[in-house]
Amino acid sequence: xxxxxxxxxxxxxxxxxxxxxxxxxxxxxxxxxxxxxxxxxxxxxxxxxxxxxxxxxxxxxxxxxxxxxxxxxxxxxxxxxxxxxxxxxxxxxxxxxxxxxxxxxxxxxxxxxxxxxxxxxxxxxxxxxxxxxxxxxxxxxxxxxxxxxxxxxxxxxxxxxxxxxxxxxxxxxxxxxxxxxxxxxxxxxxxxxxxxxxxxxxxxxxxxxxxxxxxxxxxxxxxxxxxxxxxxxxxxxxxxxxxxxxxxxxxxxxxxxxxxxxxxxxxxxxxxxxxxxxxxxxxxxxxxxxxxx
Amino acid sequence: xxxxxxxxxxxxxxxxxxxxxxxxxxxxxxxxxxxxxxxxxxxxxxxxxxxxxxxxxxxxxxxxxxxxxxxxxxxxxxxxxxxxxxxxxxxxxxxxxxxxxxxxxxxxxxxxxxxxxxxxxxxxxxxxxxxxxxxxxxxxxxxxxxxxxxxxxxxxxxxxxxxxxxxxxxxxxxxxxxxxxxxxxxxxxxxxxxxxxxxxxxxxxxxxxxxxxxxxxxxxxxxxxxxxxxxxxxxxxxxxxxxxxxxxxxxxxxxxxxxxxxxxxxxxxxxxxxxxxxxxxxxxxxxxxxxxxxxxxxxxxxxxxxxxxxxxxxxxxxxxxxxxxxxxxxxxxxxxxxxxxxxxxxxxxxxxxxx
Numbered sequence: 001x002x003x004x005x006x007x008x009x010x011x012x013x014x015x016x017x018x019x020x021x022x023x024x025x026x027x028x029x030x031x032x033x034x035x036x037x038x039x040x041x042x043x044x045x046x047x048x049x050x051x052x053x054x055x056x057x058x059x060x061x062x063x064x065x066x067x068x069x070x071x072x073x074x075x076x077x078x079x080x081x082x083x084x085x086x087x088x089x090x091x092x093x094x095x096x097x098x099x100x101x102x103x104x105x106x107x108x109x110x111x112x113x114x115x116x117x118x119x120x121x122x123x124x125x126x127x128x129x130x131x132x133x134x135x136x137x138x139x140x141x142x143x144x145x146x147x148x149x150x151x152x153x154x155x156x157x158x159x160x161x162x163x164x165x166x167x168x169x170x171x172x173x174x175x176x177x178x179x180x181x182x183x184x185x186x187x188x189x190x191x192x193x194x195x196x197x198x199x200x201x202x203x204x205x206x207x208x209x210x211x212x213x214x215x216x217x218x219x220x221x222x223x224x225x226x227x228x229x230x231x232x233x234x235x236x237x238x239x240x241x242x243x244x245x246x247x248x249x250x251x252x253x254x255x256x257x258x259x260x261x262x263x264x265x266x267x268x269x270x271x272x273x274x275x276x277x278x279x280x281x282x283x284x285x286x287x288x289x290x291x292x293x
Numbered sequence: 294x295x296x297x298x299x300x301x302x303x304x305x306x307x308x309x310x311x312x313x314x315x316x317x318x319x320x321x322x323x324x325x326x327x328x329x330x331x332x333x334x335x336x337x338x339x340x341x342x343x344x345x346x347x348x349x350x351x352x353x354x355x356x357x358x359x360x361x362x363x364x365x366x367x368x369x370x371x372x373x374x375x376x377x378x379x380x381x382x383x384x385x386x387x388x389x390x391x392x393x394x395x396x397x398x399x400x401x402x403x404x405x406x407x408x409x410x411x412x413x414x415x416x417x418x419x420x421x422x423x424x425x426x427x428x429x430x431x432x433x434x435x436x437x438x439x440x441x442x443x444x445x446x447x448x449x450x451x452x453x454x455x456x457x458x459x460x461x462x463x464x465x466x467x468x469x470x471x472x473x474x475x476x477x478x479x480x481x482x483x484x485x486x487x488x489x490x491x492x493x494x495x496x497x498x499x500x501x502x503x504x505x506x507x508x509x510x511x512x513x514x515x516x517x518x519x520x521x522x523x524x525x526x527x528x529x530x531x532x533x534x535x536x537x538x539x540x541x542x543x544x545x546x547x548x549x550x551x552x553x554x555x556x557x558x559x560x561x562x563x564x565x566x567x568x569x570x571x572x573x574x575x576x577x578x579x580x581x582x583x584x585x586x587x588x589x590x591x592x593x594x595x596x597x598x599x600x601x602x603x604x605x606x607x608x609x610x611x612x613x614x615x616x617x618x619x620x621x622x623x624x625x626x627x628x629x630x631x632x633x634x635x636x637x638x639x640x641x642x643x644x645x646x647x648x
Contacts, residue, residue: 107458116516
């Protein structure tokens, strides 16, 4: 487990009530299964605590699904809506850039679209890939993470895409970022307890049937049945089989991450908070040192 | 440093004193050529434009005229009331020089117009910073003089737009076309042959593609989430620009009633190009030598306007003369395609018989 060595790791537990009421977050992923697998627990937690969430997928996922390229695009698109529903997102967006080929697109085009959405939706917080995360072999992940990081900053700058103001869409900086832990060795500085949200996370993974292992349980159940066998943990129907397969075989990382802190399940993030204090160091100095004229 | 000073001076003086400066310039050696009649049974495919020699940026070398060439004259009343046009230019002097008369005419006939500049025009000015600021001001002032409601600038680096992501420029234009509900585009011909300025081609191509894509439902659908609607930019006027170019023309626009407004649009363009305050500079130069040119009048404002009208608009006068007009501008016009479905329905209605 690598960790950020600059600060202590923060433990983020469930908060009572809806402390984030009125705030907006955007979960931006490249593929159908990224958010469910890497950040499904956090997204469910933020929604439960009052955030309004939007789910943005940057690719068309054409390479995954086991069918023709066209059929894969359709199945991933439809499952993306279901993932959004499972995690409580208000709305789902798709950009449909070509899967596995995002390093060949104009990063400016992608960034401009994200800036537009961050401003229009008044996004306060983003959840996405760590654009500086090591060990990343999928170009779609790196490109998406970088574009989100840049857009989060630029969406607050009045001179970037000033034409948005013509439509009444104002600059709006994104001040909080959760970069997920996607590959072994990536840095993190926050552990989020997702124990009470694990069922929602599982439900979102179940919807990832074209990729992400959502239907592995029912496939195994059918395979065993053909051999005249069954696994009791998989239950008696396909939906149960899919859910329980995920719970038993696909969440080891979340269990390992939570165990040292006494949590059943946890997710790791590199968290950046740029909200700052309204009372600056200069204000502090002035309040202490200003004298009467 | 010295070389830069020399270049600055020569550019300014060249704009202000064409005749005097050229008279002293050494003649360049050229190979002897003679006019040659076309061989028998051949027809000219291009027509050489008459040039006054007073301006470097007016009509191209050649026009090819389509056999459905039309003259667009001033219309009475406000036939275009409720319609919106976007004049998209790479640089602050493009629209005023090449299509200022058309913009003024269409605004007078009811259009709401917007001027969109794609580059930052940094390559024209005392320093890069001064150039950017002056041209930003000019773009706004040109818009006012031509009757545009508002001016936009995208500020891409001047002369370097072939290094930009064209798809991003197109995205921004699609957004603006949708927000402003644009019906008609005026811009540089994206097929400007022999064009040496990359900004012109990039701007023209991005604008042309944006016209179509602004009307589709699947391109940048997030705009619709913000309440925007698809728009169909159904009319396009492409103007030529390359001094050595060869362009297809199917529409001649009579800009005679609007020539003075076009002149004012060019006076407003101070940061670059041959217009702006060239008249008052020439007047001052002559005054230092104890001379004056009667046509420049007795004040700077008159000098600027008269200089532009008599020198820089001369090629537009010569073009007009070819068609019996006082002043004209030439365009490749692309109109509404009409409804194919409606045409098929019309045929069906006329020809369907009982079973």
